[in-house]
Amino acid sequence: MRDVCVIGLGLIGGSLLRAAASAGRTAWGATTSEVDADAASRTGFDVVTDVDTALRRAADADALVVLAVPLTAVNEVLTRVAEHAPHCLLTDVASVKGTMLAAVRRLVPWSRYVGGHPMSGTAESGWTAGSPELFRGVAWVACVEEDTDLTVWADVAQLALDVGAHVVPLSAMAHDETVARISHLPHLLAAVLAAVGAQGGPLAMSLAAGSYTDGTRVAGTRPELVRAMTEGNRAALLPVLDDALGRLGATRGSLASTGGLAATINAGHEGAQALASSREAHRAEVQVSLTAPDARSGLTALGERGGRITALAGDTATGEVN
Numbered sequence: 001m002r003d004v005c006v007i008g009l010g011l012i013g014g015s016l017l018r019a020a021a022s023a024g025r026t027a028w029g030a031t032t033s034e035v036d037a038d039a040a041s042r043t044g045f046d047v048v049t050d051v052d053t054a055l056r057r058a059a060d061a062d063a064l065v066v067l068a069v070p071l072t073a074v075n076e077v078l079t080r081v082a083e084h085a086p087h088c089l090l091t092d093v094a095s096v097k098g099t100m101l102a103a104v105r106r107l108v109p110w111s112r113y114v115g116g117h118p119m120s121g122t123a124e125s126g127w128t129a130g131s132p133e134l135f136r137g138v139a140w141v142a143c144v145e146e147d148t149d150l151t152v153w154a155d156v157a158q159l160a161l162d163v164g165a166h167v168v169p170l171s172a173m174a175h176d177e178t179v180a181r182i183s184h185l186p187h188l189l190a191a192v193l194a195a196v197g198a199q200g201g202p203l204a205m206s207l208a209a210g211s212y213t214d215g216t217r218v219a220g221t222r223p224e225l226v227r228a229m230t231e232g233n234r235a236a237l238l239p240v241l242d243d244a245l246g247r248l249g250a251t252r253g254s255l256a257s258t259g260g261l262a263a264t265i266n267a268g269h270e271g272a273q274a275l276a277s278s279r280e281a282h283r284a285e286v287q288v289s290l291t292a293p294d295a296r297s298g299l300t301a302l303g304e305r306g307g308r309i310t311a312l313a314g315d316t317a318t319g320e321v322n
């Protein structure tokens with residue numbers, strides 16, 4: 001198994017370092033946080049605060065480098081990658097893939113890069129919030145572009161599989177358009193809901209129960225992280241936000257004119273049922289040869305249909321699709 005170097009040891013990076021080590025990989029990490037480095041070292045993990053040292057070690061070992069830093073720190077870290085490991089196998093866990101792809105192509109053009117994004121997390125942050133089980137059963141996007149080296153893609157996908165995830169192959173554009181709907185918009189709606197609820201003062205907070213706490217959970221995420229992901233995906237998020245605002249406007253109009261909210265509530269109920277049905281649907285097994293001329297298009301077609309890769313063996317990816 002290929003060694004893994006994780007740069008950034010917050011919730012996602014710290015969980016990945018733990019999970020990679022648990023899967024039997026040689027893994028080390030780097031973080032500029034003295035607190036996180038000390039906490040990780042005390043629990044037996046190979047962690048330094050010198051990012052350059054970790055990258056040079058990765059270059060010597062031909063390890064897979066995983067960037068797990070906030071989007072606001074990406075350019076600075078990529079500059080270090082360019083200096084110390086310019087030809088490395090490189091992936092990341094950022095929630096916006098188009099921005100990340102452009103930055104890598106600009107700053108580390110000779111790296112062997114495949115964008116990644118595990119669809120998991122909590123509202124907590126830092127090394128102590130992490131868990132080796134964080135990725136168990138979750139979707140992990142591994143990006144496929146027209147020029148993607150599928151040998152490198154397989155390395156990134158295998159890491160995701162090793163830590164318990166299933167792999168969804170998508171282009172960066174398809175990823176960003178989708179997460180705008182199911183991740184970034186929910187963060188904004190949670191922020192609005194939390195602010196409106198808090199305006200009710202102590203009484204509102206004393207009565208707040210499941211519908212409020214469920215709807216506002218992600219509003220507890222560190223604001224700078226939410227800003228980075230939502231502002232970084234501006235182009236894809238704006239039309240989705242317009243759709244949501246249009247629906248809220250129509251809801252307001254219906255309530256004011258007829259008092260009826262059936263259209264809004266029924267549409268929401270149908271949307272929730274669509275999620276449940278998708279998770280319960282029978283999936284058929286498919287196989288994709290990574291050496292086939294149309295392998296890249298085959299992988300992305302699988303991902304766009306809601307399919308996923310569940311295993312890799314040699315040059316064959318085994319997956320399932322509804």
